[in-house]
Amino acid sequence: MDFKEIKRESNEATIEYKIDFEDFVPFLDKAYKKDKNRFTIPGFRKGKAPRTLIERHYGEDIFYDEALNMMIPELYDRSIEELELTPVAQPYFSMESLDKEEGIVLNAVVALLPEVTLGEYKNLKVELMEVEVTEEEVEAKLKEEQEKNARLVPADLTEDGSDIIMDFVGSIDGVEFDGGSAEDADLTLGSGHFIPGFEDQLIGKGLGEVDVNVTFPEDYSEESLAGKDAHFAVVIKDIKNKELPEIDDDFIGDISEFDTVEEFKADLREKLEKEKEEFSLAKKAEDALVAAIENMEVELPKAMVEDGVDRKVYEMDQQLSQQGFSLAQFIEMTGGKMEEFRSQYVPQVELEIKRELLLDAIIEAEGLEVSQEEIDEMVKEQAEEFKMEEEEIRKIYERDNYEYLKQGMLYDKAQALIVDSVEVI
Structure with a gap:
């Protein structure tokens, strides 16, 4: 050989x-x-x-x-x-x-691993987002708490937002087509998971059979179905609608340590301000990283990006399978195409790859290292955070001689070099 x-x-x-x-x-x-x-x-x-x-x-x-x-x-x-x-x-x-x-x-x-030419990555100018919480945002959070505490109750008729369980069989000119049928499918009406017109025709219906007639979009992923009229024989097997609690002092007392709606809203405002401050700092860090990425020179191999997209598509397929759908069914139902579905991940994957290459290049350029003392301190922090013994944490990282932990700590150091030197404008 x-x-x-x-x-x-x-x-x-x-x-x-x-x-x-x-x-x-x-x-x-x-x-x-x-x-x-x-x-x-x-x-x-x-x-x-x-x-x-x-x-x-x-x-x-x-x-x-x-x-x-x-x-x-x-x-x-x-x-x-x-x-x-x-x-x-x-x-x-x-x-x-x-x-x-x-x-x-x-x-x-x-x-092959591409060569990286670093540009400026220190003292980058970044705009800091203002932190302001409006009354509308507080009310929206209060509404979320109300929705969170809603009960799903059996109902006779569906409405927008109903959770239903259904069987359906799709056909064109009386002939069933591949991917057009399912049993015990979960659907929240109004979610837009099915092709236009499908969910609307299930609103205001009771248990039992419902005829749904739709037209597949002209740009539908499956060319044999694109632009065609289809009939779905649907059987609604279960209906549950949301029952919202009234927002009053009694409700607030039941869900929190506060006695009144106003006290609860004040706490919501404080939490929103903290969230926005954290988001502002995270955005500053993200903007700085993106600026450093834009300043560097690198050419990504196409296969490297395709591998990253493959992983994203696989993850989505796994998530959908837990809901009773395959990725192919999801794309068909939403009228998309696999090529378009994959392409939406490309910018995200390219950014993730460039971020890793940037940090690797900075680690090398700056000669960054992680000491045993720093590793010990990180193990101690994680043991406290996860309420585990330090020895348990060490056993996890010893499987690869602490390489995974050290790499993460090096990335944190490299990112800190970028973010801590930012000039806010």
């Missing part, structure tokens, strides 16, 4: 791998042992047929994919280490040739 870097372009390296076929054979044997039980050959029990017979029956390349999947990670890890590359995303492999006589030629395009 042989490999070499054959191309370097911006933040991408191309590695060429050349493998003699005889070096590939052991991986074919491993693939055969792993998958042999899947094949049926006349005259042999499952898993007992020789590899050569399976290849003759199903094609000589039947084990190639699995063998490559076993070989490539091993070969890739070795090449990255020996070529001293720092990948930041999953590589893209392409098969150039595979021949028993000539062997195998593979190429891998590897996104």
Whole structure:
């Protein structure tokens, strides 16, 4: 097996791998042992047929994919280490040739850690947001407390804001379509989770069957549905409406340590002022970081950004699955497209990556370090915060020799260099 870097372009390296076929054979044997039980050959029990017979029956390349999947990670890890590359995303492999006589030629395009040129990151000028709390904001907070203490009560008819459980089956011209049906789906009417017109037609309805007729948007993600009229046979199985308590001294006494509405509102105002002050300081820090990012020079590999977007999409898919929806269903119901859904994460992901690269570069430029005394103090603080023994905290961080903790502390130090030197304007 042989490999070499054959191309370097911006933040991408191309590695060429050349493998003699005889070096590939052991991986074919491993693939055969792993998958042999899947094949049926006349005259042999499952898993007992020789590899050569399976290849003759199903094609000589039947084990190639699995063998490559076993070989490539091993070969890739070795090449990255020996070529001293720092990948930041999953590589893209392409098969150039595979021949028993000539062997195998593979190429891998590897996104590399980009170089950062720091600009100004100290003494940055940042505007500080004014802190002011209005009566309307206090009333809105009071309303939130009222909503928070609302009871969900069974109801005969739905209204805007009702929580319902429903089954639905969607069809076009009498034919059901993929992704258009669900059972025991939770929905808050007015949330806008479904395509326009769907939720409106469920308001003022009781338990039982409801016919909903809608038109999919012209720019709907699923082209086969875009612009078409659809019918949904909905069965409302449960209705709960909010019952709000009256805001008076008795209510305030029940939910707080205060006796009157006015005392409670004064406390709300004080908390809002504190929140706004904290937000103002956080915004100052964020604005300073963004300014430092804008002052630096860096070119992000596309694959690095795509990997970050993949993680965001996966996280959203997991959240939706807990609500009984898949991401594909959510995008269809909201009339969007996967490409558009992914693109909305790009600015956020790029900023997060640049922030990390900025802080890494500052740590190196400033020669920042974390002492054992600082680690001990942080462990002590976290033990107090989480009401745990210090030894329990240490066991968690000892798993990676305190690297995770030290990295976080270094980032805090680097960020402090930016924020503490800010000139407020």
